Amino acid sequence: MPTATFAAGCFWGVEAVFRQITGVISTLVGYMGGTLENPSYQAVCTDTTGHAEVVQVEYDANQVSYETLLAVFWGNHDSTSLNRQGADVGTQYRSVIFFHTPEQETIARLSKDKLEKSGQYYAPIVTEIIPAARFYPAEEYHQQYLEKKGLSHCSI
Numbered sequence: 001m002p003t004a005t006f007a008a009g010c011f012w013g014v015e016a017v018f019r020q021i022t023g024v025i026s027t028l029v030g031y032m033g034g035t036l037e038n039p040s041y042q043a044v045c046t047d048t049t050g051h052a053e054v055v056q057v058e059y060d061a062n063q064v065s066y067e068t069l070l071a072v073f074w075g076n077h078d079s080t081s082l083n084r085q086g087a088d089v090g091t092q093y094r095s096v097i098f099f100h101t102p103e104q105e106t107i108a109r110l111s112k113d114k115l116e117k118s119g120q121y122y123a124p125i126v127t128e129i130i131p132a133a134r135f136y137p138a139e140e141y142h143q144q145y146l147e148k149k150g151l152s153h154c155s156i
Helices: 011-019 066-075 102-117
Strands: 003-008 024-032 052-059 095-099 128-131
Touching (some): 011 024, 066 102, 095 102, 102 128
Parallel strands (some): 095 128
Antiparallel strands (some): 003 052, 024 052
């Protein structure tokens, strides 16, 4: 199964959105894009590790396209907000598409370009599109956090 990795703010809410998509086989929250090996949540929250809070999405490409996953990504966070989503501030909350294949990179760049040209936003899109790096799963208590708490989404 192909994998997609997205950073769009606090990983709890991002994961909850992707878990609702038909064709998404599994999700796992964690950290990517930084320099610290085996980071903890506490370390990432210091805003010094370079890691972003991410959701790794395993999906069935026969049921859901990468383009659809990108549409969900774009539609569920503020891609014009640099290093923050709502009250959450820091580089760990930045907007990033981590691509796993050259095809994903091409599709992501075309998607971003189309959105930029749409005139939907008054500010530039700050989302990074960069190669996937080593993924570090977050601690177990973060996995499906909202579901465990009986919540369907985060409120900002």
